[in-house]
Amino acid sequence: MSARAGLWWMGVVLAAQASSAIASPVPVAEIVIPPRPLEAALMELTRQSGSNILFLPGSMAGLTSRPVRAKGLAQALRQMLAGMPVRVLHQAHGVVIAPGRMAAKPAAPHAASPRPQAARLAPPPVVIVVSARDTATSFGAEAFHNTAPDLAILSPAERATDRNLAEAFARSPGVLVLATNLQGDLGGIDRAGRAEGQFLAIRGLSGAFAAVRVDGVDLPQSLPFGRDAELGMLSTLVFDKARITLTPGAQEAGDATSALVDLATPSAFADRHPGLRITLGGDLDGQAMAYRQPAASWQAGLRYTHRFGEAQQWGLALGVTASRRVFATSEQTYQQGTVELKQVNAAGTTPAGIDPASNLLLTGLNLEFTRGSTFSLAGHGALEWHGDKLQAGLRVLHAVSRTRQDIYQLGLQGGNSAEDETLTSLGGGISQIASSTARAHYWYETNPENSRLTMVQARIGSPEGLKAPLAWQARLAFTRGVTARPDHIETSFWGESATLLSQGTAFTDGGGYPQPALSAADRALIGNALSYPIHLQAERRDEEGRDRHWSLDSRLGWKPEHGALALLETGLRLDLAKRSWRQIDVTYSNLFPSGTTLAQSGLVDGSIAAILPGVYDVGLPLVSGNRLAALIAKATPDALTLDEANAQTLDGREARAAGFLRAVLGRGAFTLQPGLRLESSAMDTTYWLAGNQGVPAGGIAYGWNHGHARFLALLPSLYLDWRDGPWQARAGLWTSTTRPAVSQLSGAASLTTQADGSLLLTQGNPDLKAMHATNLDLSGAWHSAGGARLHGALFAKWLTHYIYDAGADYANAAMVSENGLLISQPVNGGTARVLGAEVSASLPLGLLGHALQGWTLGTTATALDGRVRLNNPLLDPVEHLQDAPPYNVSVELGWARGAWSARIAGRWTGAFLQQYGLFGTSLSDHSRLDGSAFDIWVRPSRQIDLDIGHKLGERGEIRLFVRNLLADFAWRSTMGLASYAVPQTISGGRQVGVRADYAF
DSSP: OOHHHHHHHHHHHHHHHHTTTOSSOOOOOOEEEOSOBHHHHHHHHHHHHOOOEEEOTTTTTTOBOOOEEESSHHHHHHHHHTTOSEEEEEETTEEEEEEOSOOOOOSSOOTTSOOOOOOOSSOOSOOEEEOHHHHSOOTTOOEEOSSSTTOOEEOOOOOTTOOSTTGGGTTSTTEEEESOOSOGGGSHHHHHTTOSOOEEEETTBOGGGEEEEETTEEOOOOOTTSOOOOGGGSOGGGOSEEEEESSOOTTTOSSOSSEEEEEEOOOTTSOSSOEEEEEEEEEEEHHHHHTTSOOEEEEEEEEEEEEESTTSOEEEEEEEEEEEEEEEEEEEEOOTTOEEESEEOTTSSOOTTSOGGGGEEEOEEEEEEEEEEEEEEEEEEEEEEEOSSOEEEEEEEEEEEEEEEEEEEEEEEEOSSGGGEEEEEEETTEEEEEEOOEEEEEEEEEOOEEEEEEEEEEEEEOOTTOOSSEEEEEEEEEEEEEEEEEEEEEEEEOOTTTTBOSSOOOEEEETTEEEEOOOHHHHHHHTOGGGOBBOSOEEEEEEEEEEEEEEEEEEEEEOOSSSSEEEEEEEEEEEEEEEEEEEEEEEEOOSSOTTOBTTTSSOEEEEESOSBTTTBOOOEEEEOHHHHHHHHHHSOOOOOOHHHHHSSEEEEEEEEEEEEEEEEEEETTEEEEEEEEEEEEEEEEEEEEESSTTOOBTTBOOEEEEEEEEEEEEEEEEEEEEEETTEEEEEEEEEEEEOOOHHHHSOOEEEEEOTTSOEEEEOOOTTOOOEEEEEEEEEEEEEOTTSOEEEEEEEEEEEESOOOOOTTSOTTOEEEEETTEEEEEOOOOOOEEEEEEEEEEEEEGGGGOGGGTTEEEEEEEEEEEEEEOOOOTTSOSSEEOBTOOSEEEEEEEEEEETTEEEEEEEEEEOOEEEEOSEEEEOTTSSOEEESGGGOEEEOOEEEEEEEEEEEETTTEEEEEEEESTTOOOSEEEEESSSOOSSEEEEOOOOEEEEEEEEEO
16 A cells, blocks of 8 residues: 555544544634644634644644635635645545645735745654544533543533533543532432432542543532532533543643543634524423422523634633423431341440341331422633734633422331330340331421532633744633532421330331331321421521632743654642631521421421332321421521530631643654652641630630641653554553542541540541552554544552541541540541553444444443552451442444434443441440441442434534433442342432524
8 A cells, every 4th residue: 555545544544533423514604714833724724614634743844824714614725725835635534635736826925924835745654633523522522531632532422311510421431420429418318319410430539539620720629528529510511522631641630540520611712603502401300290299300501602803813702501400209218327236246246157238137217208409500701812822811600509409208217225126135145136116207308509610710821733842821710619508407296105106117128128017007107297296396507618719820831843852841830729618507496386296387388199109108298498497587596605606617728839840752653751740738727626615624725726737749650652543552650649638637626525534536637648649551542444433441540548538527537545635536548459441432333234324332331440458447458449330331322314313322330339337336326337347338220311313404403312211210329238128219210301402
């Protein structure tokens, strides 16, 4: 094969992969491009025309484009290349620009254009593909920069079934989407009751190990007990594309142990369809309809982009999105502490010779119904200027999310005290535990959440593609995040004798749902919750986490004209963040006269016929949260002590400085990228020590205290890339660091007197070490001429000083004695490691035969094995890592013909550990619930989605979809992996909807 033929086929191979969905250029407005370096001009032409343009790297060196003002691609190319020593080849998959004979001279050459220089005639073996799909893809075609920076492994395109930003990542290799986390009241099972994705775990590590950014700026971390990013509050309509970098270089690493996630808001310079774009959608929730609750959800988006100025150097992008989603689900849960061991020894643990999984006893059951809605609103804007030698821009993003959630519970409560159980001696110091006394409870609470996000950045620097030896960039950014749980209220109705059941609780397994054994009298009692008397009149909790963050970063790069060194880059970043958290509980004891029943309270506003039809066929009265809130507003709360008012308070300031140096060296098909990053951070915190109402005594500094922590990390990295036509590969070895959460360094502190008279101080630990990770990644990709692609990766991560996610509790709390004082504080664990493999593949089935033309089969799969030594004597020496399922597989079958398309997609996720089994003693004090046998595992899950689409010309599309086609449950977890004795389950509904997009 000749070199020319080889170049042609190589170009077709890559162009087909990058833009297989675009058969021809889309209609565009007038194309205006001022003179600039030719490679940069060709890239700009691609953006404006929506067409593929292929050229050899370096072959346009020294050439400057002619000015362009044209109505189409062909005219633009004639104007841009007039008089240039290049050839233009029009092919089916795009345009090839190659060195060669002079293009036709214009009638009147532009006087200001520099004289063209000769281009190199010997082409290197790599073709650069500049594609509108790469630079202006719709969100959901997430680019995985797993190998070289310009290698994009594309996940399946955006789905109408994705209800928020977190869910859009569900089909990406290595990504696990979580419905909840351990963020205290801002996480937990009730958050999972909303039945939608909220957070990400990547490559077997929680969100705390990922860096999440918008347009290169870190998202604020306003959740109080960790560093997770709350992606569930954001709509996919806000963003053009998302990029997950699994092997970040020295310029991006640091906090990104698992990945760097960067979300791009719209830009007028990357929009294939400048002008106005409208998105409308809605769906009906089948489960909400079955409960006769509001079932209609909707979303809408409006975006406008425009370029202006004499040379079209100004760009404006504006947009607003809004949505309202409703939900109604059932929850089967249990009260923490209402778990026992069937048989216990004198120490309260499982006797030797008994399998702990078969020794679990559930003594309480909560049957719950939750309903609510989430309203989200976001606005974004970008004003940019792209000159020949300078670019500048201002970007703004503001988003709010408001969730209102009501939770109604009918509880069968046993095991709340030692008097509620009987112990029968079996001899040898072993006793049998059984529930003997139980009561029915009615309980109501709200679970509101308000989130706000503001991001502003100003950026200036060299334009992309500038052929000057020096390039630079500077950016100043401010972000502010708020996550609040305002006006959480609750009340309960039950009585010591009025709701007493005739016997203790006993449960059998009903397909993963505990089924209570009830007498006829007890069934009548739980079916008449209206008769229950008031118990807890009312309680209100206000909680809020904030993060305000300033950042300044700059980069300077030097690009030599000759030699193996292609780039030498250095940069500096400065961050200043202030984080705070407040929580206050207030009780009310004067809302109702003693003995008031639920029916007499005036709170009841409807009912449902069955909590979970076919499983728990018991009706449930529904309380009006507005009526309860109105009563609370008129009542006088019980007085708060200073400890009660300030104990749940934390303020922290963090200052961080980071600098990096990296080089890019190339020889033939190989590129070597060594790098070094230095990070230094300091945290100063303020917290309250409760125990004596803020009055120092006995040498103890009760009241406000201060903490200090310092961290320093030197992080080397090394990457080797190889390219040969459609084949690409990368080997990467790099280091990263993750600092402890502020709440672990200086969280809520208290001093209490123990039964033996000793003093116990519970506090954070400012001496915690940062977690350090060494990461290894071997990955490669291949793309075929027919559109097939294959990507695979093997990776390993080794972490030291590991700190697990303990949520609102202290991680790995250990007891030490100091000057006669017992101190309980978090400590670092030992080492952790993750081993994994990923594969992403897409096969147009038409390659196998003409009869399958139009069909495509795609898959992404991840296999993980994560282990950790927590160095906790209560747990096994080697534990599983949290959020690391052994498998996560997505399979999709798609069909397209003409304007019609359809696809069915399925996702299967293995069981993964959510929470370590450190629960202390049961409420009865009969059983110790510490040990790996009590770990909480999220059970394997499945979701099948279906959608059918029809294109509305080149600028629009309408899609009908069914989400969760088989109505699989939304969440199920169990205590222990080998037992269903202690489960929690959120039912899942099916949504049917429509979505339409159109660009004017």
